[in-house]
Every structure is written in C-alpha cells, then in structure tokens.
Amino acid sequence: xxxxxxxxxxxxxxxxxKQYTQIINHIGEDSKREGLQKTPERCAKGIQFLTQGxxxxxxxxxxxxxxxxEYSQMVLIKDIELYSLCEHHIIPFFGKxxxxxxxxKKIVGLSKIPRIVDVFARRLQVQERLTKEISECIEKNLxxxxxxxxxxxxxxxxQMRGVEKQNSITTTSAFxxxxxxxxxxxxxxxxxxxxxxx
Numbered sequence: 422x423x424x425x426x427x428x429x430x431x432x433x434x435x436x437x438x439k440q441y442t443q444i445i446n447h448i449g450e451d452s453k454r455e456g457l458q459k460t461p462e463r464c465a466k467g468i469q470f471l472t473q474g475x476x477x478x479x480x481x482x483x484x485x486x487x488x489x490x491e492y493s494q495m496v497l498i499k500d501i502e503l504y505s506l507c508e509h510h511i512i513p514f515f516g517k518x519x520x521x522x523x524x525x526k527k528i529v530g531l532s533k534i535p536r537i538v539d540v541f542a543r544r545l546q547v548q549e550r551l552t553k554e555i556s557e558c559i560e561k562n563l564x565x566x567x568x569x570x571x572x573x574x575x576x577x578x579x580q581m582r583g584v585e586k587q588n589s590i591t592t593t594s595a596f597x598x599x600x601x602x603x604x605x606x607x608x609x610x611x612x613x614x615x616x617x618x619x
Contacts, residue, residue: 429466437465471506474543482537483562486530493566495606496528497521499614501535507578508545516574516590519614522559523566523599523606534559548574548593556595567598569610 441461445452452461499519507514518538541554556570571594580587599606 434465438462474540477540479540479558486533490528498534503542505542505546510578512578514574514576519571521569525566552593552595567600569600570595
C-alpha cells in the first residue's frame with residue numbers, strides 16, 4: 422500500500438497553524454467552521470514543504486554525484502518543471518528551466534540538475550535570482566567551460582492580482598564561460614531548447 426512520507430517539525434507546525442488561524446479570522450472567515458478546522462494545520466505543513474529548500478545544501482547534492490569524464494560537448498536538460506513562491510506576495514510562480522553546461526573533465530549525474538532547480542525554487546524567490554543561483558551553483562561545483570540557464574515562468578501575482586495579465590510569460594537567462602563569449606555556442610543552446618527532438 423502506498424504511504425506518503427512527509428516529515429514536519431512538530432513545534433513549527435503548531436506555531437504556523439496558530440498564525441494561519443489568525444489570518445483566516447482576520448479576513449472575515451470563521452476558522453472553527455467545519456471546512457476550515459484543519460486548514461491551519463494543512464497550510465502550516467504546506468508552507469514547510471514549499472520552502473524546504475532552505476534546509477537543503479545544493480552543493481552537497483552535486484558533490485555526491487561528480488564523475489571524471491573526457492566528454493566535452495554540451496550537456497542539456499530542458500523542460501525541467503519548477504514551482505516556486507514569489508517573495509513579494511507569497512503567491513506561486515511556475516514554469517520550466519532549461520539548463521546546459523559544457524564539461525571540463527567533470528560531469529554530474531543527470532538527476533542532480535533538476536534537484537538543484539528544486540532546492541532553489543523551494544524558497545521565497547524572484548525569478549531573476551533563481552536563475553542566477555542555479556547557474557552559480559553549477560559553475561562552482563562542476564567548474565565547466567560554461568553554463569547556460571533559461572527559465573520561462575508564469576507568475577500568479579501578475580495573473581490573479583495586480584495587472585491581471587493571464588497570458589504573460591517571464592523569461593530570464595544566465596550565461597557564463599563559452600555560452601557568454603561565443604555566440605555560436607549560445608545559439609546552439611537556444612536552438613536546442615526550442616526544438617522538439619524525439
């Protein structure tokens with residue numbers, strides 16, 4: 422039988438639930454109403470899950486899966502799903518990350534790149550900083566010839582409130598090394614993330 426295993430700090434859950442109870446009451450609802458009785462605890466656990474990146478060291482994730490390899494062509498992982506919380510409104514933004522690096526005698530296990538995305542995304546964020554943090558982490562630990570990161574995301578703080586533009590997409594990028602210096606390499610990356618290879 423499937424059993425989901427999620428661990429939460431008990432004291433933190435209690436304290437956060439108290440705060441969520443106050444929020445529910447302050448907006449004019451009744452936190453004792455049947456449908457809302459367990460909502461504060463659910464929210465307390467939810468916010469811990471959505472910000473678990475603060476408790477994970479991204480460098481350790483990469484260091485545990487580094488391998489020496491002579492491969493020196495582009496390694497690209499595209500369409501990595503990401504979910505984060507805008508630090509200005511604590512409202513979600515979500516989309517896809519496309520990440521490439523050109524090895525310098527070191528490669529990393531492929532699953533570790535999406536894990537790095539999750540670590541930084543599971544924090545209160547702005548998309549610009551998220552893009553930069555992912556790039557810098559890969560740069561520091563792999564010491565590659567170059568790193569390319571592009572993130573495309575929809576921000577509910579723009580779609581549900583504020584300007585309420587439902588079809589807007591925000592794109593951010595970070596390029597280092599050969600991706601920054603060589604237009605040919607950068608264009609190859611851009612063409613690959615736009616292609617629909619099967």
